[in-house]
Amino acid sequence: MSNALKGALIIGQSGGPSSVINASAYGVIKTALESDCITKVYGANHGIKGVLDDRLLCMDAEDPAELARLPYTPSSALGSCRYKIADPDVDDTDYKRILEIFKKYDVRYFCYNGGNDSMDTCNKISKYMKKVGYECRVMGVPKTIDNDLFGTDHCPGFASAAKYIATSVMEVARDAQVYNTGMITIIECMGRHAGWLTAAAALANEKEHCCDFIYLPEVDFDMDKFVADVSECYKKNGNCIVAVSEGIHYADGRFVSEAKTAATDGFGHAQLGGLAATLANIMKEKTGAKVRGIELSLLQRCAAHCASLTDIEESFLSGKTAVEEMLKGTTDKMVGFACDRTNGYKCEAKLFDLADVANFEKKFPREWINAEGNNVTHEFAGYALPLIQGETKLEKEDGLPRFARLKKVFAE
Numbered sequence: 001m002s003n004a005l006k007g008a009l010i011i012g013q014s015g016g017p018s019s020v021i022n023a024s025a026y027g028v029i030k031t032a033l034e035s036d037c038i039t040k041v042y043g044a045n046h047g048i049k050g051v052l053d054d055r056l057l058c059m060d061a062e063d064p065a066e067l068a069r070l071p072y073t074p075s076s077a078l079g080s081c082r083y084k085i086a087d088p089d090v091d092d093t094d095y096k097r098i099l100e101i102f103k104k105y106d107v108r109y110f111c112y113n114g115g116n117d118s119m120d121t122c123n124k125i126s127k128y129m130k131k132v133g134y135e136c137r138v139m140g141v142p143k144t145i146d147n148d149l150f151g152t153d154h155c156p157g158f159a160s161a162a163k164y165i166a167t168s169v170m171e172v173a174r175d176a177q178v179y180n181t182g183m184i185t186i187i188e189c190m191g192r193h194a195g196w197l198t199a200a201a202a203l204a205n206e207k208e209h210c211c212d213f214i215y216l217p218e219v220d221f222d223m224d225k226f227v228a229d230v231s232e233c234y235k236k237n238g239n240c241i242v243a244v245s246e247g248i249h250y251a252d253g254r255f256v257s258e259a260k261t262a263a264t265d266g267f268g269h270a271q272l273g274g275l276a277a278t279l280a281n282i283m284k285e286k287t288g289a290k291v292r293g294i295e296l297s298l299l300q301r302c303a304a305h306c307a308s309l310t311d312i313e314e315s316f317l318s319g320k321t322a323v324e325e326m327l328k329g330t331t332d333k334m335v336g337f338a339c340d341r342t343n344g345y346k347c348e349a350k351l352f353d354l355a356d357v358a359n360f361e362k363k364f365p366r367e368w369i370n371a372e373g374n375n376v377t378h379e380f381a382g383y384a385l386p387l388i389q390g391e392t393k394l395e396k397e398d399g400l401p402r403f404a405r406l407k408k409v410f411a412e
Helices: 021-034 047-052 093-106 116-132 158-176 197-205 222-235 275-287 307-327 378-388
Strands: 007-012 038-044 056-058 107-114 135-143 183-189 213-215 239-246 289-294 334-340 346-353
Touching: 007 021, 007 047, 021 107, 021 135, 021 183, 021 239, 038 047, 038 378, 047 056, 047 107, 093 107, 093 116, 093 378, 107 116, 107 307, 116 135, 135 158, 135 307, 158 183, 158 307, 183 197, 183 275, 197 213, 197 239, 197 346, 197 378, 213 222, 222 239, 222 289, 239 275, 275 378, 307 334, 307 346, 307 378
Parallel strands: 007 038, 007 107, 107 135, 135 334, 183 239, 183 289, 213 239
Antiparallel strands: 038 056, 334 346
């Protein structure tokens, strides 16, 4: 494959957004716009659906000053989707359409910014293009606050969400101790199968004790033991704060959340929620205490005001590296991170095969969960604290965030 491949680039975003996903997109867009080999830079409006629907945004039509605000702007600026393309051996309709669009705009570079399922989409598109003999370099740019992608030390987006969760737990802990009557507080965090985000509540304990118990989906949940643990803590201290992953489940695999519905997202994942309220009602009935259930919900993934500067800079690095590697001739890879925490903190970009990353979930290490299964060990703090350092450079206007405002000019 020749390194000097001329043609256009498409960057798409997929799945649930984060507060720094646009930093990765900006890394791709800025680096691509500055390249002599890349003739045009397009943003896929609503991910792969934007490619299929021929809705591509002209990134060179945007004001550079607005693009420069992307790293500090939450959510997916190009628009996201949850769309699972079929196996091309079963149904190649979507792939034929993607190839048609790629040929129409002379697309030779494709970046997809997302999580597990997005890397699967990347892998399938890359394999199909090779099969039909169309030269196109494909790179996955990671994004998931769940921190569950294979290989990489951590995922862009996780650190900022973790910082928000730890900060919120610290603030709630202060509020919960205001009155002379006690309270049980149950805080629900995102995390269907991996407990990385909920574990971030432990970071709040590094300077002062805030969170008493942490329950992750990596350990089977025992309701009787939960009630006993929380009741004893409340009786002893007059207060108890608990962090729970939305995906905690019983030994038989059933989710504890009574709010689980028949609905699923575009990838077939069950939609969960309402766990904090469910557990709060149970504890109120069992103890008679004042109990509050708090569901952080979307706040933990869109809190750009509390983003980690380390996370922003590393997210930009992942997008920048993706383009640089494609220009060298690299394809079929995801840009991840390799980190050294021996003497301070050092992070470098590292490439992983898309086939290895696609549809693989990295769980929270069992050895970082205590023997009782109701908290995490100090080793996690050593891993996570370097990731949440530094404050966002988010611009303010009249005391409010000044996010990027894109014109979104569509290609014709």
